[in-house]
Amino acid sequence: MDILHITRPAPLVGLDGIPMPSDDAPRAQALVDRCPVAGETPLSASIAIATQAAVQDVWIKDERGRMGLGSFKALGAAYVIASDAQEGDVSGRTYVTASAGNHGMSVAAGAKAFGAASVVYIAETVPESFAARLEEQGAQVVRQGETYEDSLRAAEAAAEANGWDLLSDGSWHGYTDRPHRLMEGYTVLMAEAIRQIPQQPTHIFLQAGVGGLACACAALARQAWGDGPRIIVVEPDAAPALQGSIVAGKAVESSGPVSEMGRLDCKMPSLIALKGLARDADDFALISEEEGQAGAGLAMVAGFGSSPSGAAGISALIALDEAQREQLGITIQSRILCVLSEGPA
Secondary structure, eight states: OEEEEOOSSOOOOSOTTOOOOOOOHHHHHHHHTTSTTOOOOOEEEOHHHHHHHTSSEEEEEEOTTGGGTTBGGGGTHHHHHHHHHHHSOOTTOEEEEEOSSHHHHHHHHHHHHTTOEEEEEEOTTSOHHHHHHHHHTTOEEEEOSSSHHHHHHHHHHHHHHHTOEEOOSSOBTTBOHHHHHHHHHHHHHHHHHHHHOSSOOSEEEEEOSSSHHHHHHHHHHHHHHTTOSEEEEEEETTOOHHHHHHHHTSOOOOOOOOOSOGGGOOSSOOHHHHHHHHHHOSEEEEEOHHHHHHHHHHHHHTTOOOOTTTTHHHHHHHHOOHHHHHHHTOOTTOEEEEEEOBOOO
């Protein structure tokens, strides 16, 4: 496993005009509470994982039951559509997105709840079972391209050609309002964890694709605990979008093979997330495919069945060697917070 330590704030260029992430969790919570299926997800201690990791405590924020959609993404796109509905009728609108996983489910469910239409572009590599789940939520599914980035370009073109509302979980120059609001929805889960946790963690492991979850959670953690916890952002070594950009000092597109951590296999970071994590994160860790599988296997044995994407934070924790533990300041007294972001694929 490769670990990059940064001295905050990391110097980055090319992000002028990109907003910092929202930390307005009360606003997000107030709107989420209006949802009929809203409810806190549990924070659970895992003795098995703590024993394997040789630390005092491991707490798991378990997002598998979030709003019946199976992942933290339920707090994202659906939250944006609910915000739009507060401002006016959305029943005649069509929301279009690209998705490698659960983001598309959130778009489809949110659109369905408020009487709007949804179109979700997916790459050829996305399993047919996921396409079927999207269609069950009322989405029109379009396969386009070999990678997530290909399907995203197709979604952008469709939005432009048809006058649809693009609802991406990434952000770039000229497209920040919706992803900024979307990431604000993710603050709900971290605000819950902060209330639920019995003691301030010493370390927080946060997995990242484009970076929205990690960025929102890191922003709330800094708001609550300042510089206390050490925040480690975890990516597949096949898609080091954030770490590669931190090294380059600007947003860059990474290259690599297709990762089995498909929900995290994003080659370009969200610019809002990159800007926020350059301020709030301490370390960026890359895990291999084998390390991702090992973490998911341990999580399942410990009673937290998930995918390699959903358990990537756990994977990074148990993959540390002695030198890396020392580098991160992890000891037998450490208290670790991880997010289990989704159920089994």
